Amino acid sequence: MLHCKPIGYRMANRSMSRLAQWCSRVFMVEINQKTEPIYFALSSKPGARNSELEALLGSGKLFSVCALCDGRVQSARSHAHLKTALTEKLAPGCDLFDTASFLPDVNNSLIRGFFLRDNSALSSAERVVTQLQQKGSVCVFRYTREENGDYLCSAVTHEPAERERSYYVTPAPAPQHHPSTLNITNSDVFYQLAEAYKVLQECSDIIPESKAVLELVEEQQLESNSSHDKRFPVIVIEGLDATGKTTLTCSLQKALGAVLLKSPPECLAQFRQRFDAEPPLIRRAFYALGNYITAAQIARESSHAPVIVDRYWHSTAAYAIATAVSGREENLPAVGSEIYEWPSDLLRPSLVLLLSVSPEERLRRLTHRGLDKTEEESQLEINHLFRRKVDEAYKRIQNPACMVVDASPSPDHVLQQVLCLIRNKCNL
Ligand SMILES: Nc1ncnc2c1ncn2[C@@H]1O[C@H](COP(=O)(O)OP(=O)(O)O)[C@@H](O)[C@H]1O
Ligand SMILES: Nc1ccn([C@@H]2O[C@H](COP(=O)(O)OP(=O)(O)O)[C@@H](O)[C@H]2O)c(=O)n1
Known part of the structure; x- marks a missing residue:
């Protein structure tokens, strides 16, 4: 397996909202623990149709959110705080799924986050995530459905150039190693x-x-x-x-x-x-x-x-x-x-x-x-x-x-x- 430096921190040090940086990555959304996760990527061209992905994205307003900070201790704590904040603040009708992005089979490349599907009466998720974004280093993407059925992903940011840039959401194959195994060494298990x-x-x-x-x-x-x-x-x-x-x-x-x-x-x-x-x-x-x-x-x-x-x-x-x-x-x-x-x-x-x-x-x-x-x-x-x-x-x-x-x-x-x-x- 390949190894890489923790990529999240490198991204965080540059600009958190540069969506292009995420295009080399695969995203995983875990609907529940018993079923296979859904994998997708971001691309400048539309991809093949995928019923699982469409079922996930199908309805409601959709966002993915992750905490990006300098340093692994801050990142780990910010991720935990983000989860607590989302669980407390999201209105009934919002679904919260664990998600992560990674470079397939590359150790240390996993960045954990959350995927939100908002079917709440007042569509409150956007307000909640933008408030969290204002308070700290939170990176937010929005997913929208085009009339022809394609899904597009864009960054939620104040930078106009970034806001206008969007990528197609395309299905990606499951990697050989489950993404959650990629960061175990020296994050979960220590060998020295x-x-x-x-x-x-x-x-x-x-x-x-x-x-x-x-x-x-x-x-x-x-x-x-x-x-x-x-x-x-x-x-x-x-x-x-x-x-x-x-x-x-x-x-x-x-x-x-x-x-x-x-x-x-x-x-x-x-x-x-x-x-x-x-x-x-x-x-x-x-x-x-x-x-x-x-x-x-x-x-x-x-x-x-x-x-x-x-x-x-x-x-x-x-x-x-x-x-x-x-x-x-x-x-x-x-x-x-x-x-x-x-x-x-x-x-x-x-x-x-x-x-x-x-x-x-x-x-x-x-x-x-x-x-x-x-x-x-x-x-x-x-x-x-x-x-x-x-x-x-x-x-x-x-x-x-x-x-x-x-x-x-x-x-x-x-x-x-x-x-x-x-x-x-x-x-x-
Ligand atoms: N061989 C056994 N058969 C039946 N009950 C047992 C046995 N060994 C332990 N227990 C009971 O099971 C419970 C848990 O045992 P304990 O030794 O405290 O487990 P652990 O330390 O692994 O948590 C206790 O109430 C204990 O009395
Ligand atoms: N050597 C150890 C012992 C416990 N643990 C952690 O401690 C928890 C179990 O501790 P416990 O006190 O409930 O266990 P018992 O001694 O009650 O069986 C596990 O959840 C492990 O996460 C560990 O990581 N390493």
Whole structure:
């Protein structure tokens, strides 16, 4: 796959409304998560007819909107703010779809945005988007239907020359790689401490907690360098919420006389809520750094006892990939993709076990437990597609890959099964 510098920022630095710059790109509109997105391009010539595209564009006033800012942190936050503003301000009768533009199969080329179809009584969408445009770096396109059925796209801008220039909307083929996979590296999943570290450095003015997190990372790295002596096995327990990780890790700790650690580590607990409210770029960098703190703790503790770890990099990567990749499981990067590779500088455990229970049993355990779930976990419950993607991503991660354990029997049975595996694989 080709790579490119984040193109959005380059565009933003020039003129946000130069429609010609968007003509090399393909646009994707996601009507819902279960169906294939619709792809179109902008062209100076009319294209072939396409019934799906016409059904999308068919009625109402149509706009696409995206936030373009200098810098990835600002861009990520502006996109999130734009979504909140649109959701709050659009009148009933307006449909809001996720959209993105990209260069087919070119890494880092994706720019996310929204597509609006306005069938509201007062046609209020135009007022809402132009107000948002006045407040910040928001780029708006309008789509209109000609009498002969062709669709044209033009920029909503004060520049007369730009306003008058329009392009035909033409159908485009689906790319080989789903567009939502293009920006995963170093935006959703980080493969080196330095990459995740940089994100929090870039945030430190707007999120003061970032500094404290970075200090903790530095402290732990220094301590671990002086005492790295890995002798005892390190066993990671992974799985969706309520698959029995807490129950099993506590039993394993007792049975093996092991040290129990987790990721994110306890020292980050006070910051978690703050970072959970941020867009994926920042949130995922926070969890990635958590793994490096846990790694430093593992390095120290494994010198004198076996170590059991409740969630580690598999969780960070699998949830991040499943959230980033929209639509169905088939859209995930293929098995063997570099996306599933373990970070080169992160301590590798001896064994990773993935607890697996049926969706029905998991739901029964969640309900029985009756505790608060994170927003993402609640989404899992209602979003079968998302859960399938997390599960599949867990299984595709390699070096080390995880071993799947059937966690539906009784707690004691699961413990005996896992102890047996550990003895076989780790000579304990
Ligand atoms: N093997 C099991 N069989 C039945 N219930 C279980 C089993 N393991 C755990 N549970 C119950 O399921 C719920 C979730 O378990 P927990 O260990 O907290 O999961 P996690 O840490 O993965 O979120 C708890 O109420 C726990 O008592
Ligand atoms: N090592 C980890 C652990 C959790 N996470 C994130 O934290 C969420 C799950 O944490 P949780 O506290 O609900 O999990 P449980 O410990 O309750 O099973 C997931 O949604 C992941 O996004 C992560 O990214 N990396």
